[in-house]
Amino acid sequence: xxxxxxxxxxxxxxxxxxxxxxxxxxxxxxxxxxxxxxxxxxxxxxxxxxxxxxxxxxxxxxxxxxxxxxxxxxxxxxxxxxxxxxxxxxxxxxxxxxxxxxxxxxxxxxxxxxxxxxxxxxxxxxxxxxxxxxxxxxxxxxxxxxxxxxxxxxxxxxxxxxxxxxxxxxxxxxxxxxxxxxxxxxxxxxxxxxxxxxxxxxxxxxxxxxxxxxxxxxxxxxxxxxxxxxxxxxxxxxxxxxxxxxxxxxxxxxxxxxxxxxxxxxxxxxxxxxxxxxxxxxxxxxxxxxxxxxxxxxxxxxxxxxxxxxxxxxxxxxxxxxxxxxxxxxxxxxxxxxxxxxxxxxxxxxxxxxxxxxxxxxxxxxxxxxxxxxxxxxxxxxxxxxxxxxxxxxxxxxxxxxxxxxxxxxxxxxxxxxxxxxxxxxxxxxxxxxxxxxxxxxxxxxxxxxxxxxxxxxxxxxxxxxxxxxxxxxxxxxxxxxxxxxxxxxxxxxxxxxxxxxxxxxxxxxxxxx
Amino acid sequence: xxxxxxxxxxxxxxxxxxxxxxxxxxxxxxxxxxxxxxxxxxxxxxxxxxxxxxxxxxxxxxxxxxxxxxxxxxxxxxxxxxxxxxxxxxxxxxxxxxxxxxxxxxxxxxxxxxxxxxxxxxxxxxxxxxxxxxxxxxxxxxxxxxxxxxxxxxxxxxxxxxxxxxxxxxxxxxxxxxxxxxxxxxxxxxxxxxxxxxxxxxxxxxxxxxxxxxxxxxxxxxxxxxxxxxxxxxxxxxxxxxxxxxxxxxxxxxxxxxxxxxxxxxxxxxxxxxxxxxxxxxxxxxxxxxxxxxxxxxxxxxxxxxxxxxxxxxxxxx
Numbered sequence: 001x002x003x004x005x006x007x008x009x010x011x012x013x014x015x016x017x018x019x020x021x022x023x024x025x026x027x028x029x030x031x032x033x034x035x036x037x038x039x040x041x042x043x044x045x046x047x048x049x050x051x052x053x054x055x056x057x058x059x060x061x062x063x064x065x066x067x068x069x070x071x072x073x074x075x076x077x078x079x080x081x082x083x084x085x086x087x088x089x090x091x092x093x094x095x096x097x098x099x100x101x102x103x104x105x106x107x108x109x110x111x112x113x114x115x116x117x118x119x120x121x122x123x124x125x126x127x128x129x130x131x132x133x134x135x136x137x138x139x140x141x142x143x144x145x146x147x148x149x150x151x152x153x154x155x156x157x158x159x160x161x162x163x164x165x166x167x168x169x170x171x172x173x174x175x176x177x178x179x180x181x182x183x184x185x186x187x188x189x190x191x192x193x194x195x196x197x198x199x200x201x202x203x204x205x206x207x208x209x210x211x212x213x214x215x216x217x218x219x220x221x222x223x224x225x226x227x228x229x230x231x232x233x234x235x236x237x238x239x240x241x242x243x244x245x246x247x248x249x250x251x252x253x254x255x256x257x258x259x260x261x262x263x264x265x266x267x268x269x270x271x272x273x274x275x276x277x278x279x280x281x282x283x284x285x286x287x288x289x290x291x292x293x294x295x296x297x298x299x300x301x302x303x304x305x306x307x308x309x310x311x312x313x314x315x316x317x318x319x320x321x322x323x324x325x326x327x328x329x330x331x332x333x334x335x336x337x338x339x340x341x342x343x344x345x346x347x348x349x350x351x352x353x354x355x356x357x358x359x360x361x362x363x364x365x366x367x368x369x370x371x372x373x374x375x376x377x378x379x380x381x382x383x384x385x386x387x388x389x390x391x392x393x394x395x396x397x398x399x400x401x402x403x404x405x406x407x408x409x410x411x412x413x414x415x416x417x418x419x420x421x422x423x424x425x426x427x428x429x430x431x432x433x434x435x436x437x438x439x440x441x442x443x444x445x446x447x448x449x450x451x452x453x454x455x456x457x458x459x460x461x462x463x464x465x466x467x468x469x470x471x472x473x474x475x476x477x478x479x480x481x482x483x484x485x486x487x488x489x490x491x492x493x494x495x496x497x498x499x500x501x502x503x504x505x506x507x508x509x510x511x512x513x514x
Numbered sequence: 515x516x517x518x519x520x521x522x523x524x525x526x527x528x529x530x531x532x533x534x535x536x537x538x539x540x541x542x543x544x545x546x547x548x549x550x551x552x553x554x555x556x557x558x559x560x561x562x563x564x565x566x567x568x569x570x571x572x573x574x575x576x577x578x579x580x581x582x583x584x585x586x587x588x589x590x591x592x593x594x595x596x597x598x599x600x601x602x603x604x605x606x607x608x609x610x611x612x613x614x615x616x617x618x619x620x621x622x623x624x625x626x627x628x629x630x631x632x633x634x635x636x637x638x639x640x641x642x643x644x645x646x647x648x649x650x651x652x653x654x655x656x657x658x659x660x661x662x663x664x665x666x667x668x669x670x671x672x673x674x675x676x677x678x679x680x681x682x683x684x685x686x687x688x689x690x691x692x693x694x695x696x697x698x699x700x701x702x703x704x705x706x707x708x709x710x711x712x713x714x715x716x717x718x719x720x721x722x723x724x725x726x727x728x729x730x731x732x733x734x735x736x737x738x739x740x741x742x743x744x745x746x747x748x749x750x751x752x753x754x755x756x757x758x759x760x761x762x763x764x765x766x767x768x769x770x771x772x773x774x775x776x777x778x779x780x781x782x783x784x785x786x787x788x789x790x791x792x793x794x795x796x797x798x799x800x801x802x803x804x805x806x807x808x809x810x811x812x813x814x815x816x817x818x819x820x821x822x823x824x825x826x827x828x829x830x831x832x
Binding site: 053072073074077085089090091092093094098099102103105107112113114116 | 697701702703705706707709710712713714716717718719720721722723780781
C-alpha cells in the first residue's frame with residue numbers, strides 16, 4: 001500500500017529556534033495515526049508544514065509517493081490535505097454554511113451571484129452525514145465551542161480530503177461529543193481517509209489510533225503500533241531525555257509560616273475544587289499540560305478572573321480578592337506567561353517599566369514624577385537582577401527575552417510582593433538566560449518570598465520545585481515531593497483524566513492537601 | 515430572535531421616524547413635498563459616499579479619503595470635459611476610473627505594504643486634496659461647455675414619467691448605487707469575502723482565499739463609488755470645487771456608524787447606512803427649519819452619533 005503521506009528529513013527553523021530537525025512521518029490510507037510529544041516537541045509545526053501554512057527549510061514530502069511542493073493552504077487543499085486547527089479559525093459573524101464554503105461558494109448559472117440555497121443544502125448534507133443536528137444558517141458566533149469544532153470538521157469533510165489533520169480536536173468537547181467525533185473518524189477511516197490525530201490524552205489514543213509516532217525537541221523518536229504498546233512506553237518515549245542539570249537542594253520548610261492557602265477554588269469546568277498551601281521561602285511547581293487550568297488558578301487568585309467559590313487565606317487571614325488591585329495590596333504578584341501582551345510596555349524604557357506598578361511612590365504633590373528617584377530605583381534593580389541593558393533609558397523592546405523577563409520580575413519586586421506567581425517564566429528565552437532566571441528564583445525564595453512556578457517543561461519543574469502540584473482538566477490530580485519525583489510520575493498525573501482514574505491502573509499517587 | 519444587525523436597523527429606522535414626527539409637529543413646513551425632496555437631494559452625495567465607506571468599514575478598515583477623493587474625481591471630470599472638451603460619457607468614465615484607481619492605491623498600501631488603514635487613507639486624503647488643487651490651479655472648473663452635465667444630478671427622469679414625483683436624478687443614482695451595493699454585498703462572493711475579512715482575516719487566509727487581492731478590490735470598489743459621488747456634487751454645483759471635500763468623510767463614517775455597521779468589522783448593511791445618512795439630513799434640515807444655528811446643528815449631530823453607538827453597545831452587553 002502506498003502511503004498517503006511520507007515526510008522525510010524535514011527541517012524548519014524560526015528566528016532563534018530550530019523547530020524541526022530531520023522530522024519524519026508516514027500516514028497510510030484508512031489509518032488513524034496519533035502524533036505525540038510534549039509541548040513544544042514540534043507536532044503542530046510539522047503538521048502546519050504539511051498543511052501549507054509554514055514552508056519547509058529542507059527535506060521532502062511525498063503525497064501518494066509523488067514529491068509535492070505545498071506552497072500554500074490552497075495547495076494543500078488541492079492535494080486533499082485539510083487541517084483542523086487547535087485554535088478554531090472561524091468567522092463568527094458568518095453562518096455555519098458560509099464558513100464551510102468560504103472561498104468555494106457555489107454560484108448561480110450566471111457565475112456572478114452566490115447560490116445560497118445550494119450552499120445551505122450542501123452543508124445540510126455534510127451535517128446529516130455527521131449525524132449533526134445544526135442549522136446551516138446558524139451564525140457561528142452564537143454556537144458553543146463544541147459546535148464550532150463540529151463546523152470546522154464539517155469544513156474539512158467538505159473538501160473530500162484524503163488526509164485530515166486534527167490538532168487536539170477534543171480539547172473543548174464533552175464525552176458525548178467525543179463519542180460522536182470518534183464515530184465520524186471511524187466512518188472516514190472506512191472510506192480510506194488517513195487521519196493525523198494530535199492529542200495528549202492517552203485514553204483517547206488507545207481507543208481511536210492505529211499507530212503512534214512520538215516526537216521530542218523537534219526530532220523523530222519512533223513509531224509504534226498502538227495495540228501492542230503500553231502507555232508507560234509511550235510516555236517514556238516522550239520524556240526520553242536525561243536530566244543533566246543539577247537539582248537544587250530542597251530546604252526544610254516545615255517550620256515556615258503558610259503565607260497563602262487556597263481551599264476549594266471553583267469556576268465551572270476550568271477550576272474544579274483546587275486546594276493547596278504555600279509556605280514562606282517555598283517554590284511550589286505547578287506542572288501539567290497546556291490547558292490543564294494552572295494559569296486559570298493563578299489568574300483567579302490574582303483577581304484577574306472571577307471565581308464561583310472557594311476561600312483564599314493570606315498570612316492566616318481570609319481575604320476577598322475582587323481585582324488585581326486587591327491582590328497587589330495583599331502582596332501578591334502575577335508574572336504573565338505572555339510578557340509582551342500583559343507584562344510590559346515594550347515601547348517604553350526600562351526605568352518606566354520597572355516603576356509602573358508603584359508610580360505613586362515616585363510622585364511629589366501626587367502629580368509630578370521624580371525622575372531621579374525612579375532612575376536610582378531602576379538602576380538598583382538592574383544591578384541586583386543583572387539586567388543586561390545599555391542604560392535604564394533603553395526601550396524594553398530592544399532587550400532579549402531573558403532580560404525582558406527580569407524587568408517583569410523587577411516590577412513586582414519594586415512593589416514589595418511576598419507571594420509571586422511565575423507563569424512559564426522561561427518560555428521563549430535561551431538556555432543561558434534560563435539559568436539566570438533559575439538562580440534568581442532561588443535567591444528570591446531564600447530571601448523568604450513564596451513562589452508558585454507554573455511550567456510546562458518537566459525538567460524545569462523537577463529542577464526548581466521544592467514541591468510539585470500537578471493539574472489535569474482543572475483538577476489538582478496530585479502532589480509530589482520534589483525529592484525522588486520523576487518525569488514519568490508527573491506525566492502520569494498530568495494525563496490522569498476522569499476516564500483513566502475510573503479504570504484504576506494509574507490511580508492517584510498523592511492526594512491534594514486540603 | 516432578531517439578529518444584532520436587524521435590531522440596529524429597526525432602532526435606526528425608528529429614530530428616523532421619530533425625528534420626522536418631532537419636526538413635522540414643530541414645523542408645518544417640514545412635511546411639504548419640496549422640503550422632503552430637498553432632504554433627499556441633500557442625502558444623495560453623503561449617501562453615496564457612506565455606501566462607499568460601508569464596504570471598507572465592513573472589512574474592519576476605515577477610509578478617511580472618501581471626501582477629498584470625491585473632489586479629486588470631480589476635478590478629473592472637469593479636466594476631461596472642460597479643459598479637453600471631450601464628450602460627457604468619457605468624463606463620467608474618467609471620474610469613476612480615477613476613483614477606482616485611487617482606491618486601488620489605498621488598498622495596495624494597506625494590503626501589500628501593511629500600512630494601517632487609518633494612516634494610509636489619511637495620507638491619501640491629504641495627497642488627493644493637494645492634487646485636486648494643483649490640477650485645477652486652485653480655481654473651480656465650470657461645466658458650461660457640457661450643458662447636459664447638470665442632468666446627472668438636477669433633472670428628474672422619474673418626474674418625466676411620473677410628474678407628481680419629481681425626484682432628482684442624484685437621488686435616483688443614490689438609490690441605484692445602494693441597491694446594487696446591497697446585492698453585491700449579500701449575494702456575491704466578493705461581498706462574502708468583504709464580511710469574512712472583517713470577521714476573521716486569518717481564517718479567510720487559511721481557507722486558501724487571496725485576502726490581499728480581495729482587500730484591494732474592496733478599496734477599489736469603494737473608490738469607484740466615490741467617483742460617482744464626485745459626479746453628483748459636480749453636477750449639482752455645475753462645477754468642480756477643488757477646495758471642497760474635507761469633512762465629508764466624517765459625515766459618511768457617521769452615517770455608516772449610525773446605520774449599525776460595526777467599526778470592528780464583520781457586520782453591516784447598506785440599508786442601515788442609507789437610514790443613517792437620512793437621519794443626518796433630516797436632522798440638519800429640521801434644525802434649520804426651526805432656525806437653530808448651524809453651530810448647534812453640528813453639536814446635535816455629534817450627540818446623535820455617540821448615542822447611536824452607545825445604544826448598540828448597551829444592547830450587545832445585555
